[in-house]
Amino acid sequence: MTSSITNAQTDGSRLSEGEQRAGTLVLQGISKVYASKKGDFRAVDDTNLTIRPGIFVTLLGPSGCGKTTTLRMIAGFERPTEGDILLDGKSILDISADKRPMSMVFQSYALFPHLTVRGNVEFGLKLKRMGKQARRTKVDGVLSMMGIEQYAERYPDQLSGGQQQRVALARALVMEPKIILFDEPLSNLDAKLRVKMRSEIRDLQRRLGLTAIFVTHDQSEALTMSDVIVVMSAGKVEQVGTPWGIYHRPVNKFVASFLGTGNFIPGVVEEVLNQGQNDCKAAVQYLPPAALYRLKTELGTMEVSGVPGFVPGDRIEVVVRAENLLVGPGSEGEGVKIPGTVVSSAFDGEVVHYQVRTQAGELTGSAPGADVPVPAGTDLSCVVESRALWAVPDQGGSQSK
Amino acid sequence: MTPVSVPAKSRHKRSRRPRESASVWVILACVLAVLVLILGIPVIRLLTAALGATGRAAMAGAFANHGETFVHSIVLGLLVGVCGTILGFVCAYVQTFVKMPGKKVVHWLTLLPTISPPFAAATAIITLFGKRGMVTNGLFGMEVNIYGLPGLVMVLTMTFTPVAYLNIKGMFENLDPATFEAASSLGASEFQTLVKVTIPMVLPSMLSSFLVLFVEGIADLANPLVIGGDYRVLASQIYFAVAGSGDVAGAAGVALVLLVPALTVFFIQKYWANKKSVVTVTGKPTGSLKPVGSKAVLIPMLSFNFLWILLVAMVYLTLLVGGFVKILGVDNAFTWDHFTFVRSLGADAIGTTLMLTLIAAPLAALLALAIGWLVVRHLPRFGRLLDLWGMLGVAIPGTVLGLGFALAYSSSTVLFDYEILPPLAGGLAVGGGAIAIIMVFVARGDPTGQQAFISALQQINPQVEEAATSLGASPLTVVRKVTLPLMSSALVTAITYGITKSMTTITAIIFITTPETKVMTSQILDEVDAGRFGNAFAYSSLLIVLVLVVLGIANALLRQLNHSTRSIS
Numbered sequence: 001m002t003s004s005i006t007n008a009q010t011d012g013s014r015l016s017e018g019e020q021r022a023g024t025l026v027l028q029g030i031s032k033v034y035a036s037k038k039g040d041f042r043a044v045d046d047t048n049l050t051i052r053p054g055i056f057v058t059l060l061g062p063s064g065c066g067k068t069t070t071l072r073m074i075a076g077f078e079r080p081t082e083g084d085i086l087l088d089g090k091s092i093l094d095i096s097a098d099k100r101p102m103s104m105v106f107q108s109y110a111l112f113p114h115l116t117v118r119g120n121v122e123f124g125l126k127l128k129r130m131g132k133q134a135r136r137t138k139v140d141g142v143l144s145m146m147g148i149e150q151y152a153e154r155y156p157d158q159l160s161g162g163q164q165q166r167v168a169l170a171r172a173l174v175m176e177p178k179i180i181l182f183d184e185p186l187s188n189l190d191a192k193l194r195v196k197m198r199s200e201i202r203d204l205q206r207r208l209g210l211t212a213i214f215v216t217h218d219q220s221e222a223l224t225m226s227d228v229i230v231v232m233s234a235g236k237v238e239q240v241g242t243p244w245g246i247y248h249r250p251v252n253k254f255v256a257s258f259l260g261t262g263n264f265i266p267g268v269v270e271e272v273l274n275q276g277q278n279d280c281k282a283a284v285q286y287l288p289p290a291a292l293y294r295l296k297t298e299l300g301t302m303e304v305s306g307v308p309g310f311v312p313g314d315r316i317e318v319v320v321r322a323e324n325l326l327v328g329p330g331s332e333g334e335g336v337k338i339p340g341t342v343v344s345s346a347f348d349g350e351v352v353h354y355q356v357r358t359q360a361g362e363l364t365g366s367a368p369g370a371d372v373p374v375p376a377g378t379d380l381s382c383v384v385e386s387r388a389l390w391a392v393p394d395q396g397g398s399q400s401k
Numbered sequence: 402m403t404p405v406s407v408p409a410k411s412r413h414k415r416s417r418r419p420r421e422s423a424s425v426w427v428i429l430a431c432v433l434a435v436l437v438l439i440l441g442i443p444v445i446r447l448l449t450a451a452l453g454a455t456g457r458a459a460m461a462g463a464f465a466n467h468g469e470t471f472v473h474s475i476v477l478g479l480l481v482g483v484c485g486t487i488l489g490f491v492c493a494y495v496q497t498f499v500k501m502p503g504k505k506v507v508h509w510l511t512l513l514p515t516i517s518p519p520f521a522a523a524t525a526i527i528t529l530f531g532k533r534g535m536v537t538n539g540l541f542g543m544e545v546n547i548y549g550l551p552g553l554v555m556v557l558t559m560t561f562t563p564v565a566y567l568n569i570k571g572m573f574e575n576l577d578p579a580t581f582e583a584a585s586s587l588g589a590s591e592f593q594t595l596v597k598v599t600i601p602m603v604l605p606s607m608l609s610s611f612l613v614l615f616v617e618g619i620a621d622l623a624n625p626l627v628i629g630g631d632y633r634v635l636a637s638q639i640y641f642a643v644a645g646s647g648d649v650a651g652a653a654g655v656a657l658v659l660l661v662p663a664l665t666v667f668f669i670q671k672y673w674a675n676k677k678s679v680v681t682v683t684g685k686p687t688g689s690l691k692p693v694g695s696k697a698v699l700i701p702m703l704s705f706n707f708l709w710i711l712l713v714a715m716v717y718l719t720l721l722v723g724g725f726v727k728i729l730g731v732d733n734a735f736t737w738d739h740f741t742f743v744r745s746l747g748a749d750a751i752g753t754t755l756m757l758t759l760i761a762a763p764l765a766a767l768l769a770l771a772i773g774w775l776v777v778r779h780l781p782r783f784g785r786l787l788d789l790w791g792m793l794g795v796a797i798p799g800t801v802l803g804l805g806f807a808l809a810y811s812s813s814t815v816l817f818d819y820e821i822l823p824p825l826a827g828g829l830a831v832g833g834g835a836i837a838i839i840m841v842f843v844a845r846g847d848p849t850g851q852q853a854f855i856s857a858l859q860q861i862n863p864q865v866e867e868a869a870t871s872l873g874a875s876p877l878t879v880v881r882k883v884t885l886p887l888m889s890s891a892l893v894t895a896i897t898y899g900i901t902k903s904m905t906t907i908t909a910i911i912f913i914t915t916p917e918t919k920v921m922t923s924q925i926l927d928e929v930d931a932g933r934f935g936n937a938f939a940y941s942s943l944l945i946v947l948v949l950v951v952l953g954i955a956n957a958l959l960r961q962l963n964h965s966t967r968s969i970s
Contacts, residue, residue: 077867097870104871110864114886123882124872168868175872 022088023053023178023211025074030083031235032069043069045235046083051228053178056205056212060222061232062258067215068183070232074213075181076100087178103172104181107188109164111156117143117167118152124175142174145204162193169201173208180205182214186221198225219259223247231255241288249288251307253317253392261322263363266394267297269314276308293391298360299336299384306391315394324388325365327354328374335385340365342380345373356382424877425779432771432787439844440793443805447660450653450808459642459654471658474619474634477553478662481618482611484558488709489565489610490603494595495706497573499699500692507706510713515563516948517717518905518922521941523556523627524929525719528729530555535729536715548630556624559713561617565610572606581691591695612670616663620798622908627929635659636800636908643912649808656801667796668789720945723938739939747940750919751947753835754904757920758951761839762899765846769895772847773854774880778863791851794844799908803841807912810837834915841910842903849902850895857891858884893959897952904948 032044044066051057059067072078074085076097084091092100103124112120118139125135143149146166156164165185172180182201186194202225205212216222222229223243231238231246231254239251250256253264276291291308294301297318304318327340340356340363352373354365365382367373374380450456464471492511496504514522529536531547547555580602584594600607622636629637635655642652693699723729724739772791776784794802810825825837861884869879885892907922914923921944928937 075867075871077870097867098873098875102871104868106864106868108862108864110862110868112865112869112883112887114883123869123874127873127878171868171872181871 024088025051025179025211025213026086026089027051027070027074028084028086030070030073030080030085032066032073032078033081042235044073044080047232047235047237049230049237049240051211051213053211054209055227056202056214056225057228057230058214058216058222058226059230059232060216060219060258061238063217064234065232066235067217067232071104071181071183071213071215074179075102075104101178102181103175103177104183105168105172105185107184109156109168109185109188111164111167111171113156116153116155117148117159120156120167121171121174123171138174142170145173146170161189162197165189165197169204173204177210179211179213182212182216184216185214186216187218194221201225223259231258233258245287248388249290249307249390250319250392251288253319253394256319256390256392261364263320263322263325263360264317265297265299265320265360266315266317267295267391269310269312269316269391270294270296270301271312272310273303276305290390295391299338299358302336302386302389304386304389304391307393310391310393316391317394319390319392320363320384321388322353322364322366323351324385325356325363326367326383326385327352327356327365328367328371328380328382334387335383338382338384340380340382342374342376342378344376347373358382424875425775428771429775429780432768432775435768435843436787436790439840440790440797443802443809444793444797446809447653447656447801447805450650451657453650453653455648455650456654456657459648459651460658462651462655464658470633470635470638473550473632474636474659475662477550477557477632477634478615478618480550480554481557481561482615484554485562485614485618486565486569486607486611488558488562488705489567489569490600490607491702491705492562492566492709493570493573494599495702496570498693499703501703507710510710510717511566512563513713513717513945514560516901516905516952517720517945518623518925518941519560519621519907520556520623520627520926520929521720521937521945522559522716523552523624524934524937524941525716525723526552526556526559527628528719528723528934529715535719546630548628549632552628552630553624553632556628557618557621559716560621560624561614562709564613564617565607568610568613569603569606572603576602578691590697591693592697595693595698609670612666616667616670616796616798619659620663620800620908622800622911623926626926636798639800639804640911643804643807649804652804653808656798656804659798660801663798663801664796667792671792720938721942723935724942725939726935728935729938736935739935740943742936743939743943747919747921747924747943750921750924751943753919754921755947755951757835757839757842757918758900758903761842761903762846762896762955764839765843765899765902766850766892766895768843768847769850770854770885770892772851773858773891774884777855777858778866788851788855792848794846795848799845799906800911802844803909803912806837806841806909810840810913832918834913835918837913838910838918838920841913842899842906845906845909846895846899846902849898850891853891853894854888857888861887889959893956896955896959900951900955901948904944904951 027047027049029046029048030044031042031046034041034043047066047070059070061067069078073080076092076095079093085093087101112123115123121142122135122139125138130138139152140149143152146169148163148166148170151159151163151167156167159167165188168185185201186197189197198221201212204210214221214225226243228240229243229246230240233254239246239255241249246255247259250259256262257264271294272291273294274292276289289308290305291310292303292305293310293316295304295316295318306316306318310316327342338358338360340358343355343357343362345355346353347369350369352367352369352371354367354374356363356365363382451460492507495501496508527547530545530552532545580598581594584598585591589597619634620636622640625632625634625637626640635658639652639655639659642648642655719729725735725737726733727736727738768791772787776788780787797805810822813823825834825840865887866879866883869883870876874882905922907926910920911923911926914920921940925937925940925944928934928940
């Protein structure tokens with residue numbers, strides 16, 4: 001395994017430092033292998049993760065990266081082929097799903113269609129043999145917290161998607177679990193409602209002090225909701241970090257390309273200007289260390305920060321985010337000026353997206369939405385903001401696998 | 402019977418639980434024990450008997466005369482398959498695509514043969530179309546010999562068309578109406594749409610209907626006995642070997658000759674034809690089907706359907722009226738004689754039939770539920786074997802299965818010199834042979850319910866069950882509180898088929914009915930044999946009414962159950 005991955009894992013454990021409060025969940029080298037005739041398929045491959053109580057963790061990755069399998073192993077619906085899962089230091093592998101102190105919110109909501117909203121929410125409490133009075137009080141409390149008390153006697157098929165989502169959430173919350181698990185719960189909602197539910201879920205999690213593990217493939221969900229993001233790919237953890245750290249300081253090209261729209265410009269390290277130390281100033285928001293290099297690229301020679309550990313002569317790629325490649329006549333800013341020709345443009349309200357042909361190939365750039373879009377074929381100058389650039393290993397180089 | 406197989410796409414990802422709980426193993430053990438008893442020991446005893454010297458000789462005999470009997474069976478199967486599938490298609494098409502008054506009546510009339518004893522139609526058809534038939538002779542003055550292949554094809558087609566009808570209708574209902582709109586917007590006339598779109602799309606279910614009907618056609622025994630005449634088929638040869646000369650081993654040999662093509666075709670149907678389904682279950686179907694208005698389509702379809710319904714109506718009217726007149730067509734004076742006869746002789750049989758049914762139907766449904774649950778949720782690999790084993794209950798022709806029971810349970814079952822079971826079949830057995838009959842009913846009733854439960858379970862999102870688990874429900878609690886309430890329609894199917902199969906079956910129990918345990922169907926057959934058609938008509942009408950009453954009560958009870966689970970909260 002390469003340095004970048006090891007980094008990611010130490011990042012993970014560092015995030016969990018401090019006292020091991022009750023409710024700490026540890027994944028110890030868990031793997032899930034599906035045997036098939038064509039050989040074994042490792043859906044989750046040697047994953048280590050420590051999740052402190054009370055934080056909001058998002059497992060982020062493309063479909064098939066193993067994030068849902070990981071969640072289902074935590075929930076107890078799948079048994080890891082290798083490794084162990086510890087809650088408060090004790091293995092929970094032999095505890096069946098119905099006995100684990102967790103509730104899950106499903107992508108399809110999985111409401112019981114034959115029960116009313118109240119029936120759905122009190123389902124688990126009834127199994128706990130909670131008294132009728134206490135049950136009623138509790139259910140009413142949760143329903144009003146979710147703002148759905150007026151639908152208590154309706155059946156799920158009489159509710160809208162957003163209301164169903166709230167019922168699913170209420171049904172999980174009423175169990176007062178130590179850990180609440182979310183399996184892409186927002187993907188069936190329309191865009192507006194999705195944004196609203198994000199902040200509602202986040203507020204609830206903070207208010208109730210729950211540990212939340214949230215699975216999604218939607219980067220903006222992950223960025224806006226999480227304390228910690230775990231980026232996964234092909235069954236492996238690529239990087240663990242805060243949303244800002246993951247977005248601005250990706251450890252490799254995969255993470256960089258999965259979040260945001262990025263251009264990758266190849267280059268070679270000429271000189272290491274700074275080895276990279278921990279940014280202690282940003283102690284509140286833990287950040288991965290950043291080194292500073294002088295690079296030679298097709299856009300010329302420039303000073304760029306990046307993943308530590310390169311030596312002169314290493315091939316790297318520079319991440320240029322679309323929002324940092326400013327296109328258009330009015331584009332002024334600190335950075336490298338390059339000429340370009342507009343290939344196409346798309347107006348998206350806040351911004352205008354551009355495809356621009358430059359000396360470094362066709363790049364994706366942007367301009368403020370207030371600027372009138374420039375027609376295709378126009379020659380103009382673009383500015384690459386060097387402050388926001390970040391160097392990652394060349395794809396063929398020190399990438400994992 | 403499940404009209405449509407669920408395509409792989411709609412099947413939810415199977416999840417393997419961390420550990421199968423003890424309850425799963427207990428249920429598996431029970432299911433296996435029951436399957437060994439009803440579909441294991443009888444089949445093995447049949448095979449050993451068939452492969453013995455006498456059995457092999459009889460097997461060769463089945464191919465004597467250039468394999469006449471064998472060819473007869475195959476020809477019969479093919480004709481019934483073709484006629485029944487075409488008729489089923491027409492009826493299904495009219496139900497789905499044509500707007501007309503009285504459609505519901507046509508629907509129920511088409512289904513009527515499923516709840517009547519198999520040879521009731523044969524008897525009525527002899528009265529209507531036979532040598533002295535009311536229609537052929539009385540109306541047209543012809544002398545037609547209905548006995549033999551023509552009569553058999555007519556009766557068996559009538560009996561089994563509902564199977565094809567339900568199968569194809571189910572497929573029609575699952576088609577996306579947008580397909581037909583697309584065809585018409587691309588310029589196809591309604592007739593062209595029928596030929597180029599509709600028929601090709603339901604071809605898989607027509608093929609599978611054909612195969613099912615083929616098996617039913619070669620397996621049926623009662624109708625060849627009543628209306629077969631000289632047209633000897635394998636099923637009747639088995640019967641005559643036992644009833645005529647008591648040659649059970651020889652019968653077993655012939656049974657094997659029948660078993661091989663029946664099983665082959667059945668499994669081709671189940672594992673190959675059904676896979677070729679083009680039904681789109683993804684997304685909500687948009688809009689609803691538009692009624693077809695083109696005369697080029699309507700005239701042939703409707704006239705065909707009308708003739709068919711006319712025939713069904715005539716047959717069942719004959720049955721009804723025949724019970725109240727002296728000799729229908731000869732002496733049409735009103736009389737209570739037949740019903741008086743039925744009451745004096747049949748009271749016992751009615752009670753017994755009802756009792757056996759009420760024991761067997763729930764057991765069959767329970768077995769079906771257990772198998773379905775194990776297959777879909779817990780044992781994806783081994784489950785296939787379990788599913789297949791359970792399906793043998795209908796895949797094995799009734800005559801053959803019945804013979805297997807007679808062979809297996811007429812004497813006590815012995816394992817390593819220990820008697821593990823007393824005799825279960827025959828007059829001297831425990832309970833007068835009732836136990837063996839119940840076992841046959843369960844074996845015959847299980848497969849349909851099993852299929853219904855399997856497809857219902859596959860359509861329940863496993864996440865719904867996982868949600869219950871996540872809220873603290875144990876596996877059995879999940880089934881009781883979530884899964885079963887969601888499968889109430891499959892439960893209705895299972896119970897309904899359990900009841901109708903038990904009450905109307907004759908073929909499978911013909912070798913194990915005893916004077917001590919009287920069953921209505923076998924008594925009706927006795928009356929037909931003796932030529933007392935009036936009694937048979939009265940008896941058949943009574944049986945049909947009884948089936949309807951029992952089904953009505955069962956459905957009302959099930960609805961009550963379902964309602965109460967919905968309103969507990």
